[in-house]
Amino acid sequence: MNYDNLREDRKQAHIENYLLASHKNSNLFEDVYLEHSSISEYDYDDINTKMKFLGKEIGMPFMINAITGGGEWAYDINESLALIAKEFNIPMAVGSQKIAIDRPELSDSFKVVREVYPEGIVLANLGTEASIDEMKIAIDMINADAMQIHLNLAQELVMEEGDRNFKGTYELIEKAVKELDVPVIVKEVGNGIQSQVIKKLYDVGVRYVDISGKGGTNFIEIEDLRDSETDYSEFYSWGIPTALAIINADNLDLDDLFLVSSGGITTASEICKSIILGADMCAGSGEIIKYLLHGGYDAAYNYVKGLDKKLRISMMLLNAGDLEELSHVDFRVIGRLREKLYQPVLKSHSK
Numbered sequence: 001m002n003y004d005n006l007r008e009d010r011k012q013a014h015i016e017n018y019l020l021a022s023h024k025n026s027n028l029f030e031d032v033y034l035e036h037s038s039i040s041e042y043d044y045d046d047i048n049t050k051m052k053f054l055g056k057e058i059g060m061p062f063m064i065n066a067i068t069g070g071g072e073w074a075y076d077i078n079e080s081l082a083l084i085a086k087e088f089n090i091p092m093a094v095g096s097q098k099i100a101i102d103r104p105e106l107s108d109s110f111k112v113v114r115e116v117y118p119e120g121i122v123l124a125n126l127g128t129e130a131s132i133d134e135m136k137i138a139i140d141m142i143n144a145d146a147m148q149i150h151l152n153l154a155q156e157l158v159m160e161e162g163d164r165n166f167k168g169t170y171e172l173i174e175k176a177v178k179e180l181d182v183p184v185i186v187k188e189v190g191n192g193i194q195s196q197v198i199k200k201l202y203d204v205g206v207r208y209v210d211i212s213g214k215g216g217t218n219f220i221e222i223e224d225l226r227d228s229e230t231d232y233s234e235f236y237s238w239g240i241p242t243a244l245a246i247i248n249a250d251n252l253d254l255d256d257l258f259l260v261s262s263g264g265i266t267t268a269s270e271i272c273k274s275i276i277l278g279a280d281m282c283a284g285s286g287e288i289i290k291y292l293l294h295g296g297y298d299a300a301y302n303y304v305k306g307l308d309k310k311l312r313i314s315m316m317l318l319n320a321g322d323l324e325e326l327s328h329v330d331f332r333v334i335g336r337l338r339e340k341l342y343q344p345v346l347k348s349h350s351k
């Protein structure tokens with residue numbers, strides 16, 4: 001097997017299979033109930049969606065999350081995404097840079113993001129199989145503002161060629177926090193991060209967590225579409241719904257933990273609800289890549305423009321003038337989210 005090409009082909013297959021995937025999970029944001037405020041005390045033009053992230057001001061609490069990098073096709077995608085990020089002054093993470101570390105001739109498709117968006121917040125991305133030296137190369141490649149380290153246990157396990165040994169992950173992350181010159185953001189890829197894991201990550205020094213919960217992109221199904229040998233459909237619903245994972249993480253009460261809500265965040269109301277539940281910012285991958293590949297640059301641009309507009313409308317409807325006020329809006333939980341939140345753990349085996 002040619003492993004050089006395997007990684008490049010796999011990246012393309014991820015995007016193709018993402019578009020083909022049909023299993024629907026809910027992130028449970030529909031079970032977060034917000035009450036309409038009939039009077040707004042604000043002028044729409046004064047609604048402030050700006051916030052600080054990694055020492056810079058950004059236009060709204062939304063980031064284009066890790067998607068791709070690699071060959072020529074990835075160059076075009078990343079160039080378009082970076083142009084959109086620049087237009088709205090929002091951060092952008094590149095996809096896993098492992099491919100360019102193994103084959104430096106493929107690094108252009110990552111570097112283009114920094115070329116297009118020199119002033120913006122750009123995040124590097126690697127998995128826990130990477131060494132600290134490889135992380136440093138990834139950061140240098142795009143002059144990154146932070147290093148995203150992705151946790152993709154479920155994805156690896158259903159991948160024929162995936163990793164099987166995850167011992168030493170906390171130690172690696174602790175080392176990364178200590179030795180890298182930029183902050184470390186630990187993220188999932190669509191199965192969510194349990195609050196107990198977040199606490200352990202916090203204890204080894206992590207201050208940025210991207211929950212990437214269940215309810216959006218489903219890597220179990222995406223990988224399953226590449227593998228005809230084993231049917232992994234029983235795991236398509238595996239994971240922690242994003243809304244539940246955010247509430248659980250917020251309940252840890254770790255004041256200096258920056259929490260990113262991702263995993264099926266496709267609408268302005270999900271952005272609002274995320275902030276209200278305790279997230280500091282949101283991120284999305286699947287929806288924007290769908291707009292870009294189906295409708296081209298204009299469709300993806302208009303999607304983000306719509307998010308911005310509808311976020312302002314939602315804030316008016318909730319009588320919140322800025323993100324700080326939004327974070328204090330009352331909410332209720334109903335339905336399955338309520339059921340999951342208030343179910344006692346019947347047999348605890350805290351580790």
Ligand SMILES: Cc1cc2nc3c(=O)[nH]c(=O)nc-3n(C[C@H](O)[C@H](O)[C@H](O)COP(=O)(O)O)c2cc1C
Binds near residue numbers: 188
């Ligand atoms: C086509 C595709 C490729 C992805 N590749 C990466 C990757 O290389 N590294 C990573 O950390 N996450 C990757 N992700 C995961 C996303 O960053 C995100 O965590 C996940 O898709 C959940 O968000 P969503 O529901 O908005 O897509 C990828 C997602 C998609 C759709």
